[in-house]
Amino acid sequence: SVVNHTQPHSSSCVSPPSRIEWVWLHWGEYLKAYEEFELWLTRQQRSLDVGVELQLGVKEKLWQVDQQRVGLSDIQGQAALLERLLDEASALHNRTQDPSVDPQAQEGLQEDYNDVRDRAEERLSLLQKMAEEHQTYQGCVHRFQSWLLSKTKELTDLMEREETAENKLKALQALDDSVAGEEKTLQQIEGLSEALRGTTSPSGAEVVVEEAEELRLGWQRLRQGLCEGEEGLRSSLDSHSQYTARCQRLGEDIGHLRVLLQGLDQELGEGQNPPDHTEEQMVGQWRKYTALFLQGLDSVANELRLGAWAPSVMLPCSYPAVTHAVTMHGNLSFPLKVEVAPYRRRLPPVSDA
Known part of the structure; x- marks a missing residue:
C-alpha cells in the first residue's frame, strides 16, 4: 500500500482593514486638519479686512513692514498643508463621492487661500511703498536742511569778505539766483509732505507739515538776507555815484x-x-x-x-x-x-x- 503523507497547508495572511474603516480613519483626520485650516483662514481674512494702521514715522512704518513680511511668510508656509488637504480630499472623494470633498469644494478652498495670500502680498507692497515714500521725504528734508546751512554760511562769509562793493554785488546776485532756483526742490518736498498726510498718523502728519513749513521759512529768510545785502550794496554804490x-x-x-x-x-x-x-x-x-x-x-x-x-x-x-x-x-x-x-x-x- 502506498501511504500518502499529506502535510496540511497553513496560511498566515493579515487581512487589511475594511474599506469602511479606512474611510472612517482618513475622514476623521481630514476633518480635523480641514477645520484647523478653515479657522486659520478666517483669522487671516479678518486681519486683512482691518484697514492699515497709520504710523508715526519712518521707524514705525519699517517695523510695520517687517511684521507684515513675517505674516506673509506664514501664509506662504501654509501652502504645503493645503496641498496635503487637497490630496486627501481627492482620495476621499474617489472612495465616497461625497460632495463636501468634490473638485468644486477643493477649488473653493484653493481660491480662499489664494485670496488671503494675494491680499497679504498687496498689503506688504502698500506698506513698503508708504515706508519708502516717508524715507524719500526724510532724505529730501535732510539734504535741504544741509543745503540751507551751507548757503547761509556762504552768505555770511561773502558779506564779511574784503572786496569791492561791485564784486560783492555780483557774487550776491549769483548766490541769489542759485537760492531762487531751489524753490522747485522746496515745492517737491512740500508735495511729498502733502502726500504723507494721508499715510501717516495724525501726530506724524503734524510733524511732517511743521517740517515742510520750517523749510519754507528758512528758505524765505535766506532770500530776505540776500535781498537786504543786495539793497545795501546798491544803495552804497548809488550814494557813491551820486556823491561823485x-x-x-x-x-x-x-x-x-x-x-x-x-x-x-x-x-x-x-x-x-x-x-x-x-x-x-x-x-x-x-x-x-x-x-x-x-x-x-x-x-x-x-x-x-x-x-x-x-x-x-x-x-x-x-x-x-x-x-x-x-x-x-x-x-x-x-x-x-x-x-x-x-x-x-x-x-x-x-x-x-
Missing part, C-alpha cells in the same frame, strides 16, 4: 563863480576908479553876478548835506557891505568863509576846500 556826480557839479559851479567874479572885477575896474563907487553900487553889482550861483550852490550843498563844509572865497575889495551881502545871503544854507582882500584887477584863485 554832485561833487563834479559843485566843482563846475565854483568854476562859474570864478568867471562871475572876474566879470565883476572887469566891470568895477574898466574906466572907473573903484573908490569912487559907493558901497550900495558895489553891493548891487555883487548881487547881480552872484545871486544865481549862490542859489545853485545852496541847492547842491543841501543835497550833499555838507553841513559844516565851507568854501573860502577871496573877495576883490575891502568894503564891509560887500562882505556882509555875501555872508548873509538869504539862500545860503551853509556858512561861507569870507576872506577880505584889497582890491585887485585880477581875483586870486577861489579856494574850494
Whole structure:
C-alpha cells in the first residue's frame, strides 16, 4: 500500500482593514486638519479686512513692514498643508463621492487661500511703498536742511569778505539766483509732505507739515538776507555815484563863480576908479553876478548835506557891505568863509576846500 503523507497547508495572511474603516480613519483626520485650516483662514481674512494702521514715522512704518513680511511668510508656509488637504480630499472623494470633498469644494478652498495670500502680498507692497515714500521725504528734508546751512554760511562769509562793493554785488546776485532756483526742490518736498498726510498718523502728519513749513521759512529768510545785502550794496554804490556826480557839479559851479567874479572885477575896474563907487553900487553889482550861483550852490550843498563844509572865497575889495551881502545871503544854507582882500584887477584863485 502506498501511504500518502499529506502535510496540511497553513496560511498566515493579515487581512487589511475594511474599506469602511479606512474611510472612517482618513475622514476623521481630514476633518480635523480641514477645520484647523478653515479657522486659520478666517483669522487671516479678518486681519486683512482691518484697514492699515497709520504710523508715526519712518521707524514705525519699517517695523510695520517687517511684521507684515513675517505674516506673509506664514501664509506662504501654509501652502504645503493645503496641498496635503487637497490630496486627501481627492482620495476621499474617489472612495465616497461625497460632495463636501468634490473638485468644486477643493477649488473653493484653493481660491480662499489664494485670496488671503494675494491680499497679504498687496498689503506688504502698500506698506513698503508708504515706508519708502516717508524715507524719500526724510532724505529730501535732510539734504535741504544741509543745503540751507551751507548757503547761509556762504552768505555770511561773502558779506564779511574784503572786496569791492561791485564784486560783492555780483557774487550776491549769483548766490541769489542759485537760492531762487531751489524753490522747485522746496515745492517737491512740500508735495511729498502733502502726500504723507494721508499715510501717516495724525501726530506724524503734524510733524511732517511743521517740517515742510520750517523749510519754507528758512528758505524765505535766506532770500530776505540776500535781498537786504543786495539793497545795501546798491544803495552804497548809488550814494557813491551820486556823491561823485554832485561833487563834479559843485566843482563846475565854483568854476562859474570864478568867471562871475572876474566879470565883476572887469566891470568895477574898466574906466572907473573903484573908490569912487559907493558901497550900495558895489553891493548891487555883487548881487547881480552872484545871486544865481549862490542859489545853485545852496541847492547842491543841501543835497550833499555838507553841513559844516565851507568854501573860502577871496573877495576883490575891502568894503564891509560887500562882505556882509555875501555872508548873509538869504539862500545860503551853509556858512561861507569870507576872506577880505584889497582890491585887485585880477581875483586870486577861489579856494574850494
